[in-house]
Amino acid sequence: MQTAQLGARLLVQGAGKQFGPKKVLDGVELHIPPGQFIAIVGRSGCGKSTLLRLIAGLEEPTQGAVILDDEEIKGIREDTRMLFQDARLLPWKRCVDNVLIGVKSGDKRKALEALRQVGLQDRAKEWPGVLSGGQRQRVALARALVGEPRLLLLDEPLGALDALTRIDMQQLIEDLWTEQGFTTVLVTHDVSEAVALADRVILIENGHIALDVAITLDRPRERDNDFVYFEKLILDRILERDRNAQRKESTYSI
Amino acid sequence: MFTRILNSRIAPAIVPILILIIWQLLGELGWISSRTLPTPLKVAEAGVELTKSGQLFQYMGSSMSRAFIGFAIGGGIGFLLGLLNGVSQTANRLLDSTIQMVRNVPHLALIPLVILWFGIGETAKIFLVVLGVFFPIYLNTVHGIRSIDPGLVEMAKVYGLRGYALYRDVILPGALSSILVGVRYALGFMWLTLIVAETISANSGIGYMAMNAREFMRLDVVVLAIILYAVLGKLSDTAAKLLEQWLLKWHPSYAKR
Numbered sequence: 001m002q003t004a005q006l007g008a009r010l011l012v013q014g015a016g017k018q019f020g021p022k023k024v025l026d027g028v029e030l031h032i033p034p035g036q037f038i039a040i041v042g043r044s045g046c047g048k049s050t051l052l053r054l055i056a057g058l059e060e061p062t063q064g065a066v067i068l069d070d071e072e073i074k075g076i077r078e079d080t081r082m083l084f085q086d087a088r089l090l091p092w093k094r095c096v097d098n099v100l101i102g103v104k105s106g107d108k109r110k111a112l113e114a115l116r117q118v119g120l121q122d123r124a125k126e127w128p129g130v131l132s133g134g135q136r137q138r139v140a141l142a143r144a145l146v147g148e149p150r151l152l153l154l155d156e157p158l159g160a161l162d163a164l165t166r167i168d169m170q171q172l173i174e175d176l177w178t179e180q181g182f183t184t185v186l187v188t189h190d191v192s193e194a195v196a197l198a199d200r201v202i203l204i205e206n207g208h209i210a211l212d213v214a215i216t217l218d219r220p221r222e223r224d225n226d227f228v229y230f231e232k233l234i235l236d237r238i239l240e241r242d243r244n245a246q247r248k249e250s251t252y253s254i
Numbered sequence: 255m256f257t258r259i260l261n262s263r264i265a266p267a268i269v270p271i272l273i274l275i276i277w278q279l280l281g282e283l284g285w286i287s288s289r290t291l292p293t294p295l296k297v298a299e300a301g302v303e304l305t306k307s308g309q310l311f312q313y314m315g316s317s318m319s320r321a322f323i324g325f326a327i328g329g330g331i332g333f334l335l336g337l338l339n340g341v342s343q344t345a346n347r348l349l350d351s352t353i354q355m356v357r358n359v360p361h362l363a364l365i366p367l368v369i370l371w372f373g374i375g376e377t378a379k380i381f382l383v384v385l386g387v388f389f390p391i392y393l394n395t396v397h398g399i400r401s402i403d404p405g406l407v408e409m410a411k412v413y414g415l416r417g418y419a420l421y422r423d424v425i426l427p428g429a430l431s432s433i434l435v436g437v438r439y440a441l442g443f444m445w446l447t448l449i450v451a452e453t454i455s456a457n458s459g460i461g462y463m464a465m466n467a468r469e470f471m472r473l474d475v476v477v478l479a480i481i482l483y484a485v486l487g488k489l490s491d492t493a494a495k496l497l498e499q500w501l502l503k504w505h506p507s508y509a510k511r
C-alpha cells in the first residue's frame with residue numbers, strides 16, 4: 001500500500017434529492033479533482049449528509065447526477081469506502097476479522113498490515129467491545145483503507161470522540177491521505193476541524209452551496225492567525241444568516 | 255466463614271440440601287405420613303432399585319429421545335420460518351398473523367384431537383412437543399432479526415456483503431442472543447409438554463413410570479419421577495446457558511461470570 005495511487009475525480013452535476021415534498025438538496029454543482037481533501041460543513045439538517053450518501057451510492061438523486069471518473073454512480077461501488085460516525089464494527093468479530101471484511105481476497109496479512117498502519121496491531125485479537133471509542137474508529141478506518149479505495153467518505157467520523165483523541169485521529173487521517181492520495185470528502189459540523197484537514201471547504205445551506213473556500217495553508221497546519229482567519233470567515237458566514245433569521249422570528253430561541 | 259460459604263460455588267445447593275434434611279427428619283419422626291410423602295431416602299432406594307433392573311434408564315431414554323426429536327423438529331421449523339419472516343416483509347405479511355392465531359391456542363388443549371389423529375404412540379407426543387417448542391423459537395428469531403442495528407446492515411452493504419455472506423457475518427450473529435433466549439424458553443416448554451403428554455397416555459417414559467406406580471400406590475416412584483423431571487429440566491437449562499456463554503463470548507454481558 002506504499003505506492004501512491006491516484007484518487008478518483010468526482011463530479012456532482014445539478015444533483016438534488018427530495019424526500020416526499022421536502023427538498024433536501026437542490027441543484028448542487030461540485031467538481032472535485034483527484035486527490036483533493038474537501039470538507040463539507042453546515043448546520044445539522046442542511047443536507048450535507050444526504051450529499052455524502054448520494055456520493056456513496058446509498059441513495060439515488062432525484063435530479064441531476066453524481067459522476068465518478070466519467071461513470072455515473074449507480075449504487076455502491078468497490079472503490080468507494082465510507083467511515084460512519086459510529087464505528088459500526090461487528091461486535092461478534094475480532095478486530096482483525098472486522099478489518100478483513102474490507103479485504104476482497106480474504107488475505108489476513110493485509111488486514112494485520114492495515115491495523116499496523118493505524119497503530120493497533122497489538123489489539124488485533126480483541127473484541128471491539130473492549131476497545132475505546134477512538135480505537136474502534138481507528139479499526140473502522142483500517143477496514144475502510146485496506147481495500148485501497150480511490151474515494152474515502154467520512155461522515156462526521158470524529159464527532160463522538162473526546163478532544164484529545166480527535167486531534168490524534170485528525171493527524172492519522174491526514175497522514176494516511178498524504179501517503180495514499182485518495183480523494184476525500186469529509187462531512188463535519190466542526191469548522192475548525194474542516195480548516196485543519198481540508199484543501200477546500202464547502203458550506204451547504206438549505207440544500208445549496210453557500211460558500212466554497214480554498215484553504216491555502218501549508219501542511220502540517222498550525223493554529224496561527226491565518227488559520228483563525230479561515231475559521232472566522234466560514235463561521236461568520238454560517239452565523240450571520242442565523243442572526244438575520246433570529247431578528248425575523250424573535251420567538252425562536254436557542 | 256459464613257460469608258465465604260455464601261459467596262462460594264456451592265451456595266445455590268445449600269437450600270435444597272436443607273429442605274431434604276428437614277423432609278427426611280419430618281418423615282422419620284412420623285410428622286409426615288409415608289402415605290402422603292415418602293422420605294428422600296425411600297425415594298433414593300426406589301431409584302437404586304429401578305436402576306438395577308435397568309428400567310430407569312430405559313424410561314429416561316425414551317423420554318429424552320422424544321424430547322430431543324420434538325425439539326429438533328419444532329426448533330428447526332421455528333428457526334427457518336422466523337428467518338424467513340424476519341428477512342422478508344412479504345413473507346411476514348402472508349404468514350405471521352396465521353402463526354400468531356395458532357399460537358394463541360394452548361397446545362395442550364389439542365391433546366384429545368392429537369390422540370384421535372395419532373393414537374397414543376410416539377407420533378402424538380412428538381407432535382405436541384414440536385408445537386410447544388416452535389413458538390418461542392419462532393418469535394425470538396423474528397425479534398432477533400428485526401432488532402439488528404440497521405447501521406451494521408448498511409455498513410455490510412457498503413462493503414459488498416450480500417446473500418449468504420450477509421447472513422453468516424451479520425444477520426445470524428446479530429440475532430443469536432435473542433434466538434438463544436428462545437431456546438431456553440423452548441426447553442422449558444419441551445419438558446412441560448412432554449410431562450403432560452406422557453402422563454395422559456404412554457407406554458414408556460418417565461411419565462408412564464409415574465402413572466404406573468400410582469396404580470400400585472408406589473409413592474416413592476412417583477416422587478422419583480417428579481425429581482427426575484426437575485433434574486432433566488435443570489440440566490437442559492444449564493446446557494443452554496453454556497451454549498450462550500460459548501456463542502456469545504464477544505458480548506460484554508455474557509462474558510465469563
